[in-house]
Amino acid sequence: MYDLSHVLDVPASFFFKDMSDEIKKRDDTSSDSLGAHTLEEADKDPLTRHKTLELVRACYKVGNAAVRKRVF
Numbered sequence: 853m854y855d856l857s858h859v860l861d862v863p864a865s866f867f868f869k870d871m872s873d874e875i876k877k878r879d880d881t882s883s884d885s886l887g888a889h890t891l892e893e894a895d896k897d898p899l900t901r902h903k904t905l906e907l908v909r910a911c912y913k914v915g916n917a918a919v920r921k922r923v924f
Contacts, residue, residue: 857864898904914920 853864853867857866860866911920911923914923
């Protein structure tokens with residue numbers, strides 16, 4: 853969320869500004885937004901790993917779609 857707010861040049865609180873009181877009161881301590889109950893479970897999911905995100909970002913930095921497709 854921090855990175856996204858930085859890219860959009862808005863404070864992180866921007867994403868929560870219009871959140872209803874019902875959602876604010878919700879207790880989501882048993883799982884995160886990805887459905888993982890523990891950090892270990894989240895770590896097992898390759899889509900949540902830092903290196904995976906770096907790879908995806910690097911792929912999208914390739915400007916030529918044909919080259920990007922060949923790499924993929």
